[in-house]
Amino acid sequence: MNNARRMIVNVIWVLLGIGLIIGTKIGGLDSIYFGFGSGMAFVGLFLLIRDIFYKTNDEYREKTDVAIKDERNRYIRQKSWAWVGYIATIGSGVATLIFMVLSLKDYMLITSYITCFLLLAYCIIYFILSKKY
Amino acid sequence: MRNNIEAIRKAHGIHQEELAKAMEVSRQTISSLENGRYNPSIVLAYKLAKYFDTTIEELFIFEEESL
Numbered sequence: 671m672n673n674a675r676r677m678i679v680n681v682i683w684v685l686l687g688i689g690l691i692i693g694t695k696i697g698g699l700d701s702i703y704f705g706f707g708s709g710m711a712f713v714g715l716f717l718l719i720r721d722i723f724y725k726t727n728d729e730y731r732e733k734t735d736v737a738i739k740d741e742r743n744r745y746i747r748q749k750s751w752a753w754v755g756y757i758a759t760i761g762s763g764v765a766t767l768i769f770m771v772l773s774l775k776d777y778m779l780i781t782s783y784i785t786c787f788l789l790l791a792y793c794i795i796y797f798i799l800s801k802k803y
Numbered sequence: 804m805r806n807n808i809e810a811i812r813k814a815h816g817i818h819q820e821e822l823a824k825a826m827e828v829s830r831q832t833i834s835s836l837e838n839g840r841y842n843p844s845i846v847l848a849y850k851l852a853k854y855f856d857t858t859i860e861e862l863f864i865f866e867e868e869s870l
Contacts, residue, residue: 736823742832742841 673721680718687711759788805864809837811855826850 690707693699724731737743762785769778812822819837823830826847835841843851852859 736827736829739827740829740832741844741847742835743829745841 673725677718677721677725680714680721683710683714684718687714755788755792759785759792762788804842805839805866806836806862807864808833808851808862811857811862812837815855822854825854 687707687710690699690703691711694701694704694707724734762781766778766781766785769775769781812819819830819833823833826833828847832841836843848859848863852862855862
């Protein structure tokens, strides 16, 4: 996503966040949306400021571009996400077993569905990538 | 994989930062390459060889046991 499009998306996050905040104060939305709205507005504003800085500061732009495109950083990102996948799948599997032992049937069902979904997603993605490469 | 990047770089009187800029990678990547913690892609290996006007075989030492 180029910088201009990112800035537009971040402005939308800020506006949505402000909208939720106003909605809780005037529109009678549940107070939990105040938290969501505040978070969205704050994160959107932070990212917007970062994107403006990226656009105006040549040194920062060069440094950021190198950091994003750097092959070692890409490798580390891919490895990190792979480990997150392993931990999530194994974690949900272990949680399923624990809930089964504790006879917490509802929780066990949820974690078993999550485990199955993660394994199915892995199989589908593996199949797609094996055709692509 | 062992390599001679550090020795060749120093022989040319180039700093890691300079080499990183020329290769369009971060200085940390060059550092990790030199101490063998990271193996480069074929593209980066080729670019390094071309930069130092040498061959990939001169830069990188392939050992069967390292696989």
